Amino acid sequence: MIVATAGHVDHGKTALIKALTGTDTDRLPEEKKRGLTIELGFAYHHNEDIAVGFIDVPGHQKFIANMLTGIAALDLALLVIAADDGPMPQTYEHLAALNLMGLTRAAIVITKTDRVNSEQLRTVIAQVNQLVANTHFAKSPYFYVSSLQGDGIDLLRQHILQCAQSGPSRSTEGNFRLAVDRRFVVDGIGLIVTGTVHSGSIAVDDEVVISPTGQRARIRSMHQENRAVSASSAGHRCAINLTGAAITINTVAPGSWIVHPSAHHPRQLFDGKLRVLPSELKPLQHWTPVHVHIGASHLTGRVAVLTDNKIIFPGDEGDIQIVLEQSIPVIWNDKFIIRDQSATRLIGGGHITDPNAAAQNRAKPWRKNDRNAHGLSSANEALLQLATLHPEGYIATQFLDGRNMTATEREKLLITLETELTRINSGDQLILLTTLRWRQLNDECIELLGSFHDANSNLLGCPADVLFKSLAMNIMKPVFNAIVTQLCRRGLVKHRGQVLHLVDHDPRLSVEDETFLETFLALTPEHQLCPPVVHEMAAKMSMDPTDLVQKLDYFSAMGKLIGIQQQRYFTPAKIREIIRLTETLFAADKNQGFTPADFKTATGIGRRPAVQILEFFDRSGLTLRQHNHRSMIAAASDIFGD
Numbered sequence: 131m132i133v134a135t136a137g138h139v140d141h142g143k144t145a146l147i148k149a150l151t152g153t154d155t156d157r158l159p160e161e162k163k164r165g166l167t168i169e170l171g172f173a174y175h176h177n178e179d180i181a182v183g184f185i186d187v188p189g190h191q192k193f194i195a196n197m198l199t200g201i202a203a204l205d206l207a208l209l210v211i212a213a214d215d216g217p218m219p220q221t222y223e224h225l226a227a228l229n230l231m232g233l234t235r236a237a238i239v240i241t242k243t244d245r246v247n248s249e250q251l252r253t254v255i256a257q258v259n260q261l262v263a264n265t266h267f268a269k270s271p272y273f274y275v276s277s278l279q280g281d282g283i284d285l286l287r288q289h290i291l292q293c294a295q296s297g298p299s300r301s302t303e304g305n306f307r308l309a310v311d312r313r314f315v316v317d318g319i320g321l322i323v324t325g326t327v328h329s330g331s332i333a334v335d336d337e338v339v340i341s342p343t344g345q346r347a348r349i350r351s352m353h354q355e356n357r358a359v360s361a362s363s364a365g366h367r368c369a370i371n372l373t374g375a376a377i378t379i380n381t382v383a384p385g386s387w388i389v390h391p392s393a394h395h396p397r398q399l400f401d402g403k404l405r406v407l408p409s410e411l412k413p414l415q416h417w418t419p420v421h422v423h424i425g426a427s428h429l430t431g432r433v434a435v436l437t438d439n440k441i442i443f444p445g446d447e448g449d450i451q452i453v454l455e456q457s458i459p460v461i462w463n464d465k466f467i468i469r470d471q472s473a474t475r476l477i478g479g480g481h482i483t484d485p486n487a488a489a490q491n492r493a494k495p496w497r498k499n500d501r502n503a504h505g506l507s508s509a510n511e512a513l514l515q516l517a518t519l520h521p522e523g524y525i526a527t528q529f530l531d532g533r534n535m536t537a538t539e540r541e542k543l544l545i546t547l548e549t550e551l552t553r554i555n556s557g558d559q560l561i562l563l564t565t566l567r568w569r570q571l572n573d574e575c576i577e578l579l580g581s582f583h584d585a586n587s588n589l590l591g592c593p594a595d596v597l598f599k600s601l602a603m604n605i606m607k608p609v610f611n612a613i614v615t616q617l618c619r620r621g622l623v624k625h626r627g628q629v630l631h632l633v634d635h636d637p638r639l640s641v642e643d644e645t646f647l648e649t650f651l652a653l654t655p656e657h658q659l660c661p662p663v664v665h666e667m668a669a670k671m672s673m674d675p676t677d678l679v680q681k682l683d684y685f686s687a688m689g690k691l692i693g694i695q696q697q698r699y700f701t702p703a704k705i706r707e708i709i710r711l712t713e714t715l716f717a718a719d720k721n722q723g724f725t726p727a728d729f730k731t732a733t734g735i736g737r738r739p740a741v742q743i744l745e746f747f748d749r750s751g752l753t754l755r756q757h758n759h760r761s762m763i764a765a766a767s768d769i770f771g772d
Contacts, residue, residue, distance in 0.1 A: 131294040132183050132326060132365060134200050136228055137210035138218035139189035142241035144171065145277035146210060147184050150287050151175045155186040168193055170200045170311055172324075172367060174355040175287070180294050181355045183367040189220050191474075198227060198423040198467050199311050199385075203326040205300075205365065206293050207236040209267065213246040213274075216254045217261050223476060226407055229265045230479030231465045235297065236267040237289060244276040300365030304534040305393035306330035306338070307461070308368060309425030310386045315379050316371075320350070323382055324369045325426060329461075329534055330390060331363035338372075341387045341459040342396035347374035385427035387459050395531050396457035401449065401484040401492075401501055402466065404433070407476060408445035414477060416440040421469040422452060429454050433468065436492060436501070447480070449501055451492050460485045461534040462504070486528040509533050509543055513562065517551055523561045523606035530560070556608035557754055557763030563609060571613050574601060576622060576632070583635045590688040591624075591631030595749070607751040608764065615768045625771025626689030627702045639688060647685055651701065659704055660735045660743075663697050692770070694746045698739060702770065708733055708743065709752070709766045716762045723759035 135143035144167055148154050155171020171186035187200035201207065207228050211221055228236065238258060243251060255272070262268050271289065275282035312324040332338065336349050353369040354362045362368040370388060372381075382388075406414050416435040421428065431454035435442055442448040452466070460482055467479040484504040491497055496519070503515035517524045530540050544553060552568040554561040563571075578600050582592040592600075598610045614630060617623035623630055639647070653670050654661040661667070664682070668675040682699045685691045691699045700708075715724045715732045724732075730740040744760060747753040752769045753760045 131181075131205045131290075131297065132185065132203060132367065133206045133208060133290060134185040134204050135187055135208045135210050136197070136201065136224035137189055138212070138215065138220040138224075139167075139191075141189060141210050141212040141215065141218070141221075142277055143167065143189060143208075143210045144186050146208070146239060146241060146275065147171070147173050147186050149275070149277040149280065149283045150290070151184060153184075155184070168196070170196055174367075175290075176355065177291055180291055181366075182290060182294055183355055185367075187224075189224075191220055191223070194220075194223065194469075194476075195421075195423065195428050195473070197224060199309075199426045199428075201228060201231055201233070202309060202423075202425045202465070203328050203365075204228075204231070204233055205235065205297060206290065207233055207267075208239050209236055209262075209270075210239045210241055211254065211258055212242045213240050213251055213254050214242050216257045221261070222409075225261065225265060225267070226409070226476055227467055227479070228267075230405065230407070230467055230476070232266075232481065234266045235293065236270045237286065237293075238262065238267065238270050238272045239286065240272065240274045241277060243274045243281060244279055300363070302329075302331045302363040303536070303539060304329040304364075304461075305390035305536055306332040306336075306388075307390070307393055307459070307534070308332075308370070308388040309427070310382055310384070310388060311426040313379060313382045313384070319371055321372045321377055321379055321382065322369055323372060323386075323388060324367070325388070327362055327364050327366050327368050328425065329364050330393075330536075331361060332370075332390070333361040337391060338388050339391050339394040340372075340382055341389050341394045342457040343381075343383075343386070344394060344396075345374070345377075345381060346391075347372040347377055347381075347388075349373075385425070385429075387425065387427075389459055392531075392536065393461070393534055394459060395485075395528075396459050397485055398455075398457045399431075399451060399453040399487060399489060400460055400482050401436075401451050401487040401504065402480050402482045403447055403505065404442065404450040404468070404478050404480040405447040406442045406444050406478040410444040410477060413441040413443045418477075419471040420452075420477065421471070421473045422454060423467040423469070424458060424460060424464055427458050429456050429458065431455055434492060436498070442478075449483075449498070450480075451487055451489075453489065462532045463507075485532040504529075509535075510547060513543075513547060514550060514564075517562045517564050517567075521563075521567050522604055523554065523563050523609040526560045526562045527558065554608055554612045556606075556751075557761055559608075559763075561606060561608055568613075571601070571605065571609070572617060575613055575617060579623065579630060579632050583632060586687075588637055589629075589684075590626065590637055591629035591635070593628050593687065594625075594630055595628075597630055611751045611764055611768050618771065627692045627705075627770060628686055629689050630771075637688075639685075639690070643685075646681065647690060650682070659708055659733060660739050661698050661700060661704075664699070694742050697742060705770060706766065708735075709770075712747070712753075713762060713766075716760075720761070723756065723761040725758050725760075729760075 144156055151173040153173035155173050167188045173184040175182045185200045187197040273286045307328045308325045310323045310325045334349050350371040350373040352359050354366050418433045422431050431452050434451040436449040464482045468477045499519050503512050506512040552563045618625050665675045668678040679696050686693045692705050693699045711732050748755050750769045752764050754763045
């Protein structure tokens, strides 16, 4: 269990932890000299099988950023108030921060009781009662202690141990994430980072990523609660010895995260729910510059207010988007605090609802519906709503990343939804569609093909692109390709080259057309993958190029040819051979993909036709272009049939 102090400077937080654990958490010479906590201090108490980690936070207003780091992942707070002072400015500020972070478990500790009489103590208790009345801690127990004399310490320690024993255990689900609050180098050992484990678990020799920079490292050794361990998990303080290529103290910046490779998804903006403190004197305006605290990270950015009136009044909660000046690997439900531009006061805080939000269209009504769905605590319900809201297909990959699910957890979730949602895999993207919508689209495609056959009985089928564009509502191309594949597997549709047709519709070429096609194909040598352009072929056949294109388009509609931009017409066999070479090329480097130059070299096709073919593959849904590289995201049979 992680316990942190909170409260005004010089109210005895450090002395309290020393009385509870025997450890003086002030380690810096300057802290000793000034009698003032500056950086976070750490201490541990072990009792049989119970381990409690204590975080001592600074109480001075100048070091509020360090305090916010200390309370980022707590199980229990000790709100410390000196009996001779009563509540002071940072008492209010720290209490507000704890409340904004959503913490519900606390103990109120009145210190320095040996310095006051009973009347003063009653006055302070009344002040504290009023202070916590409208917070999560209104019913928290009170403890009265003198850290120097030891009064009340045993009773408080016993309460903390009971909380550790009876409190809810931390879930270890999700990928490993540790917020780095300290890093230093030990001679002969190397780089050490310390922090609180926010989620998941990790073991010695595991590979991790330093986020947001993305540098990989390996865990050489670990300590947890000042003891050497082979593994650690959520809810513990942990010190990790990192090793790897070019790992130095500068490799890990303050506020970095150490994460499982699957949790490395840095983002520069996110949607969330924000509550503005009642103590604010004016509403929070749209695009207000702020300081943002998440985990151990302290960043700057702006708040886009997404309420209808573009403001959030003091004491109210509203939808916001925070746009940061730097990236950070946040996930769903991460808590955050914002301070004003001068970093002198708290404005409010909340939690992240969509860590993958886009800057575009954030004020649109459909985005509001999406935000409401993302805000649901149940991932099952959220996915069902999002799939319903997106009948064109919902890309769920980023949603699952944002919920920080391991591969096993993702599969378990999707299995529970398999009767309600249809999965479509497109490269590394997972697309979801409601089962009802999936069935509707299958039926619609069958009806459209039937209508096409009635109107064009002399043609074999409808070009796939024409059918795709004829649907009543736009859908994603991978969704359409998956529907076509499903209809073919069910034996309802046949897919030949670029055309689709119902199985009982099978017109044939006339003898004259067969002869013409043979003549045309004979003009391209068998060993040559890429045929000449149409106007060259037309010259060889003594035809007008326009008339030849019309004829070749007819052959394409009969499944005999595959035309690209009405420039070149390939046989299905030649396209199949080009795809085979492309598959081999992509298999050589699936992470990076391949460039047009790579494709040109592998196929022996000239630069211009190579680019035309690749663009045709992109439009068909066979490949996906990302900058100058391409990946294959579908099987050839799903795009061009048999």
